[in-house]
Amino acid sequence: MTTVEPRPAGAQRAVRSGSVGVDPARWPDVAAPPDVSRARTAVTAAVVRRALDRLPLLARYADGTEAGRGGPLLHIHDPWAFHGRIGTRGLIGFGESYMAGEWDAPDLTGALTVLAAHAAELIPAPLQRLRGLWAQRQPGARRNTPDGARTNISHHYDLSNDLFALFLDDTLTYSSAVFGGFPARWDELAAAQHRKIDRLLDLAEVGAGTRLLEIGTGWGELAIRAAARGAHVTSLTLSCEQRDLARARVSDAGLADRVTVELRDYREARGTYDAVVSVEMIEAVGEEFWPVYFRTLDERLAPGGRAALQAITMPHDRMRASRETYTWIQKYVFPGGLLPSVEAVARTVRDHTRLTVTRRDGFGAHYAETLRLWRQRFAGRADEVDALGFDPTFRRMWAFYLAYSEAGFRSGYLDVQQYLFTKEDSAR
Incomplete structure (x- = not known):
């Protein structure tokens, strides 16, 4: 199973992009992941794992566990932040997590091509029907x-x-x-x-x-x-x-x-x-x-x-x-x-x-x-x-x-x- 680690109480997450710093003034939503409950992060991790296990991808987590049927490789360096961002901001969070260096892919285009080809299947049908409740809406x-x-x-x-x-x-x-x-x-x-x-x-x-x-x-x-x-x-x-x-x-x-x-x-x-x-x-x-x-x-x-x-x-x-x-x-x-x-x-x-x-x-x-x-x-x-x-x-x-x-x-x-x-x- 994928391990989801809780955020340390009261801790401020380091602002980083892998080994490269993120300017919080310029990139406020990238510099630190949102505060998310452990329960929500765990649910998101389960949904993501279920989606990955049906895709021709290989996701490798920081603790050595893997998900997916094999294919282009995703290195998920910080599972807690990765799932927390997705659980809060959906695909915006997925992109911000990449910008923050929390995940990488040796063949980024190949990995994203797999995701694009299966875009309609990534989110379970029940959640798709509730899209209006969880998806961020266009700002006026x-x-x-x-x-x-x-x-x-x-x-x-x-x-x-x-x-x-x-x-x-x-x-x-x-x-x-x-x-x-x-x-x-x-x-x-x-x-x-x-x-x-x-x-x-x-x-x-x-x-x-x-x-x-x-x-x-x-x-x-x-x-x-x-x-x-x-x-x-x-x-x-x-x-x-x-x-x-x-x-x-x-x-x-x-x-x-x-x-x-x-x-x-x-x-x-x-x-x-x-x-x-x-x-x-x-x-x-x-x-x-x-x-x-x-x-x-x-x-x-x-x-x-x-x-x-x-x-x-x-x-x-x-x-x-x-x-x-x-x-x-x-x-x-x-x-x-x-x-x-x-x-x-x-x-x-x-x-x-x-x-x-x-x-x-x-x-x-x-x-x-x-x-x-x-x-x-x-x-x-x-x-x-x-x-x-x-x-x-x-x-x-x-x-x-x-x-x-x-x-x-x-x-x-x-x-x-x-x-x-x-x-x-x-x-x-």
Whole structure:
């Protein structure tokens, strides 16, 4: 059996991440596990053990006991803290426990892929039905209102342009590439990103003279590539860091006369365009505002126009089950984010716009490879991340985020789609 040790009475837990300290001012919920009763911790340990014993994993506890059917290895260094966090904060606690160094995995992506593949089975059915009682709910402050969206976007994208440049390729493209074959190599990534961008621009029939609206600038690569085709681009972002670097990159490319980058919410877009392109921005919109987002595409698009969208999706049943739940990735990486399902996109477009879903292509395996390359690049540049002022706890958080995301695509739990929406020209 797994031993659950009670917390010593009155003791303050050391703040550590394995052998690395955790700054309690910067990471208050990571620095020390919550105070949890011995009974609750024991119940959580039993539930976790029951789940592990059905999975192709091997969990090895500090006292030498093991659980699981064999597979990728989890080292659980501090069972008391590990189970206490999960018992109090669920999957948020699981991620925080990793950030604190209370568990590790030699093959983190492999272990998380097993968990992602069995996500619907990890929590017993009776507890699933009581999810509303134990799962943390989305904080109201994270709603993607115009002001809330600016704050949420800034939390991630205004971290540091230099940080993103450490693990992205020279195109600074932060979305799934499309590779020519697998396994992918780092020296193929920039071309694979251009392949992805060109597919979207081709879907939207962007060429000389096209009036193009881009919702979500990133660091400007799509706008530059569209302008090089002769398009006139208006690109919108909520990130000051991205806007400034995108403008500089556009200017360096000699395309400032064809590209305007604006610090503006998609709801503030004006004008009419022949084409609209939006790459992995809907994930930051929030279910409440999906109708507004798709109506914006519709209203900005001229009759006969085309909109190309790239979106990460999740299974519809899991989206419905978890959409009110506060998750680790929302707390630490993408506040206010929610992945739609293919069904949710189709229904929203049908019920709230005059657009037609003309084409949809899924290519999740390509995102897994993109993330693998980013993750390996990030891991190899730890000293440079430190030099930018990001501490070891941040590095563990970011490594977990990249591995967690890659695992979602490798397991098939997540997918990524390229959509074409068309708008009928009633004058014809």
